Amino acid sequence: MSRGTATLLLLAFLAALASVAGAQPAGEYVEVDIHPSGAAFVTFYVRAEGAYALDVDLVGVPDLMLGIVAVDEKGDLLPVSYNSSSNSVSVITLNSSTVTISYVTNTVTAKYRELWLVNFTSPRPVKVLLPPNATLSGVYTSFTSLRVEKGRLLLEFPAGAVMLSYVLLPAQLPQAPPKPAETGAPTPAQPTSPPPQPAPQPAQPERGLPYLWLAVAIAAIMAAVVVAALLRLRRRVPAELSETDLEILRVLQSAGGGMFQSELGARLNLPTTTLWRRLRKLQRLGYVVVERRSGRNYIRLA
The missing domain is CATH 2.60.40 (Immunoglobulin-like)
Incomplete structure (x- = not known):
């Protein structure tokens, strides 16, 4: 740090x-x-x-x-x-x-490429507040509530295991660089005329009501986004990555990005065939790379 x-x-x-x-x-x-x-x-x-x-x-x-x-x-x-x-x-x-x-x-967190993984066990009901500009990628354990609080996603879980993933979006999109001024002979100055006087406008109605409708519309949009995300996440549990898959990625991350398959199996206490099946899946999805080193399988993050 x-x-x-x-x-x-x-x-x-x-x-x-x-x-x-x-x-x-x-x-x-x-x-x-x-x-x-x-x-x-x-x-x-x-x-x-x-x-x-x-x-x-x-x-x-x-x-x-x-x-x-x-x-x-x-x-x-x-x-x-x-x-x-x-x-x-x-x-x-x-x-x-x-x-x-x-x-x-x-x-309680680990980063893999642009994906952040959250994984811990809580002895009591827990509220997880994600960082600003965070977008949920998946929720892999049961949760009881999902809402927006002060512009940030808040999830509530019962006591027990908590596992989710998210990505951080940039705070603002990069702006295009200013276009360089064209070189060449200067353009002769053109005579200017006084700007036309604006026509008198009728009195504008009170603007408070449109602002109120705008606030209501924004609140409705935020509620729709939360409901859509909640329904999408409900359908994605379990997602393409299981709890064991995420634990494999977390262990590899904590080991500096790679380790031998036998060491990984000992850390996770998984049978060889089960671990190999998980590793083949992660390799197929592009999360890990399997290399042969001295006749042994070395697993590293892609």
């Missing part, structure tokens, strides 16, 4: 902490707010219910350089300790009624 990206993440982390401090959740759930860099700001809303301490299993491995913050319903800091072996935290509640746990993780 570059220093500039880390600085932006730290600023976003601090801003998000200010927004969630003292929040009163309607129930226990998790928010995963994905940054365009692939990092995610994770927030747990948990009821303490008089418990002296809470043990919470986390989503993704937290970035300990940015820290883990726990606050109560008043926004006061609570003691928190991280257990790396179980990827969980223990929070001393100090008689709080609700606890909010926040941190940044870089382990």
Whole structure:
């Protein structure tokens, strides 16, 4: 991660902490707010219910350089300790009624070419907020809601596995470079005449009503887009890539882009025939390349 990206993440982390401090959740759930860099700001809303301490299993491995913050319903800091072996935290509640746990993780997303993969398991219902300009490519686990919130796609999932993919569209289309001025002899100046005076226009009607209709039309279009995407994604579950296929791509990505088939099978705990069938499918779709090295199959991302 570059220093500039880390600085932006730290600023976003601090801003998000200010927004969630003292929040009163309607129930226990998790928010995963994905940054365009692939990092995610994770927030747990948990009821303490008089418990002296809470043990919470986390989503993704937290970035300990940015820290883990726990606050109560008043926004006061609570003691928190991280257990790396179980990827969980223990929070001393100090008689709080609700606890909010926040941190940044870089382990719930992986990028393959232009495709971003999101893959994690949540112990509680979870809301996933995609980056601005993100377009869903597929949803591979059951979800309960899909909507647009503040111009960003928001998906809700029950507790359990969460897997989806998206691509980031450019913020704006590149503009054509200005046409160079033609060279040659200068054109003689033409006499100019005073501009014609505009004819008097009748009084314009109140513009508030057309603006209202425009806002209603835009809202209807956004609703239609969400409904169409929801129906399309329902039909695409399961999509051309299964959960196992995505896990193969994620493992290859984490290994630097390639590894031997035997090593991949050991990492995934898959039978040789099953793994080979999956690899042939991914090769046919153009996701991986199978090479022979020293009499062994080496699998690398295409």
